[in-house]
Amino acid sequence: MENSMIIKQIAVIHTDFREKFGIPRQSGRVPTLTGEIEFLPEYRKSEALRGLEGFSHLWLIFDFSKAHREQWSPTVRPPRLGGNQRIGVFASRSPFRPNPLGLSCVKLVEIRHTADRGDVLVVSGADLLDGTPIYDIKPYLPFADSHPEALGGYADAQQSHRLQVEVPPELLECLPEDKRQTMIDCLAEDPRPSYQNDSERVYSMQYAGFDVHFRVVQECVQVIGVEKL
Amino acid sequence: MENSMIIKQIAVIHTDFREKFGIPRQSGRVPTLTGEIEFLPEYRKSEALRGLEGFSHLWLIFDFSKAHREQWSPTVRPPRLGGNQRIGVFASRSPFRPNPLGLSCVKLVEIRHTADRGDVLVVSGADLLDGTPIYDIKPYLPFADSHPEALGGYADAQQSHRLQVEVPPELLECLPEDKRQTMIDCLAEDPRPSYQNDSERVYSMQYAGFDVHFRVVQECVQVIGVEKL
Numbered sequence: 001m002e003n004s005m006i007i008k009q010i011a012v013i014h015t016d017f018r019e020k021f022g023i024p025r026q027s028g029r030v031p032t033l034t035g036e037i038e039f040l041p042e043y044r045k046s047e048a049l050r051g052l053e054g055f056s057h058l059w060l061i062f063d064f065s066k067a068h069r070e071q072w073s074p075t076v077r078p079p080r081l082g083g084n085q086r087i088g089v090f091a092s093r094s095p096f097r098p099n100p101l102g103l104s105c106v107k108l109v110e111i112r113h114t115a116d117r118g119d120v121l122v123v124s125g126a127d128l129l130d131g132t133p134i135y136d137i138k139p140y141l142p143f144a145d146s147h148p149e150a151l152g153g154y155a156d157a158q159q160s161h162r163l164q165v166e167v168p169p170e171l172l173e174c175l176p177e178d179k180r181q182t183m184i185d186c187l188a189e190d191p192r193p194s195y196q197n198d199s200e201r202v203y204s205m206q207y208a209g210f211d212v213h214f215r216v217v218q219e220c221v222q223v224i225g226v227e228k229l
Numbered sequence: 230m231e232n233s234m235i236i237k238q239i240a241v242i243h244t245d246f247r248e249k250f251g252i253p254r255q256s257g258r259v260p261t262l263t264g265e266i267e268f269l270p271e272y273r274k275s276e277a278l279r280g281l282e283g284f285s286h287l288w289l290i291f292d293f294s295k296a297h298r299e300q301w302s303p304t305v306r307p308p309r310l311g312g313n314q315r316i317g318v319f320a321s322r323s324p325f326r327p328n329p330l331g332l333s334c335v336k337l338v339e340i341r342h343t344a345d346r347g348d349v350l351v352v353s354g355a356d357l358l359d360g361t362p363i364y365d366i367k368p369y370l371p372f373a374d375s376h377p378e379a380l381g382g383y384a385d386a387q388q389s390h391r392l393q394v395e396v397p398p399e400l401l402e403c404l405p406e407d408k409r410q411t412m413i414d415c416l417a418e419d420p421r422p423s424y425q426n427d428s429e430r431v432y433s434m435q436y437a438g439f440d441v442h443f444r445v446v447q448e449c450v451q452v453i454g455v456e457k458l
Contacts, residue, residue, distance in 0.1 A: 003269070003362065005292060007328040009232040026373035040232070043327060048303035051320035054382030061290065061330055063234060074277035090366045091280035098272060099236040099364050101290055103332070105374055133232065135328050137319045142379040144255035145334055150371040153283030 010043040011134040013062070013123075016179070018130050020066060022191045022205035022212075025080065026093070027104035028125040030185040034109065035126035037134060044118035053111060057140035058123065062102045063133040064095035072098040079193055080161070081154060091153065104128065105140055162188045163216065167223040174226040179208045187214060187221045239272040240363040242291070242352075245408070247359050249295060251420045251434035251441075254309065255322070256333035257354040259414040263338065264355035266363060273347035282340060286369035287352065291331045292362040296324035308422055309390070310383060320382065333357065334369060391417045392445065396452040403455040408437045416443060416450045 015035040017023050024030045037060075039045075052058075075086040076094040089097050106123035114120055121137070165187045172180050191205055199217040206212075206229065213225035244264040246252050253259045266289075268274075281287075304315040305323040318326050335352035343349055350366070394413045401409050420434055428446040435441075435458065442454035 003238040004235050005238075005329075005362075005364075006233050006235055007330065009234075010327050026370060028373050043301075045303040047315075048317045048319050050304060050315065050317035051383055052317055054380060055320065056378075056380040057376050059332060061328075061332070072272075074274040075279060086276075086279065088277045088279035088281055090277050091284065091368055093367055093370065097365065098239050099290075100234075101236065101365050103288060103290070103365075103367060105376065133234075135234075136326065136330050136332075138322055138332060139320055139382060139384070140376060140379050141255060141322065141384055142377055142381050143385070144257050146375045146377045146379065147286050147334065147369060148371055148375045148377055149285075150369050150375065151283060151285040152371050153368060154280055155368070155370055156372070 007135050009040060009133040011037050011039045013037050013128050013132050013134055015126055015128055015130045016208040019206045020129060022186055022207055024127050024186060024189045027106055027127045029189055030182060031125050032182045033126055034122060034124045035128060037121040037123060038117050046119055049111060049119055055108060055139040058106055058108050059138040059140055060104050060106060060134055061136040062128060064100035064102045065132060067095035067100045069096060161190060163190050164220040166220060171223055171226045175210060183207055183212060192216060236364050238269060238362040238364060240266050240268045242266050242357050242361050242363055244355055244357055244359045245437040248435045249358060251415055251436055253356050253415060253418045256335055256356045258418055259411060260354050261411045262355055263351060263353045264357060266350040266352060267346050275348055278340060278348055284337060284368040287335055287337050288367040288369055289333050289335060289363055290365040291357060293324035293329035293331045294361060296329045298325060301327040390419060392419050393449040395449060400452055400455045404439060412436055412441060421445060
């Protein structure tokens, strides 16, 4: 087909999120969120990673696999703007775009050699759904990619929005120790769609094999149940 | 096809480089290099850019259109390492990768309204070939994308390599005034493949409709001819 290209999945990422709800809205927001990138057999070659250990951060180009649509819409409603303001799709990182390609920067924690899955990349700060297909992995080059002075448009004002989180100790203990703080950090990011402001409403976030039920009263997340899935 | 996705071109970039030779090896290296992004008719909608004016930098995901290959190679030889050291393809930004997708950060200079081509994005710092197909444009989010502390691996040591440039005034005047300094800056980046060190050899860089002939004697580029193409 003219004006098009076929791209092939090279890897898959495994994360603690089986559902979109609860995933932080940009990479790096919750630094302790880890993921494991496993290469597909065809791309599972140690040489392809030679030199990667010298980099601290990576770019992932991935498939917004739950956001494929037949038609594209020129505007989207970013949740961080309350969901009622329309922004151009090219002025947003929304998954609903002409080509559902995602771009995230993650930290490279470890290159883990495994017997059955080859070299696995352990990364942190990942805002990806479990099972997301990866199309490319590139090193982050600070001299070309880092622009702290850049203007972040409407997104700048929204980045500091965070909620308090209250979890009764007995519910926190339902989770494995290494998942507790990360769950709290994800909730603090305010997973609610569009700043819904109904303090009676119970939300459920699936995380690390658990269903976490919570309410949001004023600016505080109150966890009211944790169930194993 | 399983494990694959078809992506469609949404735009094309027009730049002063018709050939790969001479293009700076990362975006932003030559900040004055400008380009114009023109949307394909189907994607030419002003609403799709709403809010973009608040961002200073953009990501382009593009087609390394001259680097399509049937087979992929797990290693590449980065020109900046002298061309004789092999690095894993996922530890490099080489165009020769399983999916020939490029990623560049450019500055948004202007959104230019035109009668015949819709809204055109004027960008600077572009390291793209003229006519490169663009698959996605995303805003640069400094809070998620900027990591000045990141480690740049083997690439860190190489970024400061620059050459002196000598151009006789009568040759410089062959070029339009607004292209002169940019040509010098591109030459200073050392376009030679693999640090060739033959001071007799004459290289030619096509830039802005001119053929620029030069030699490199020690660490100095000597321009010896400028011809209109």
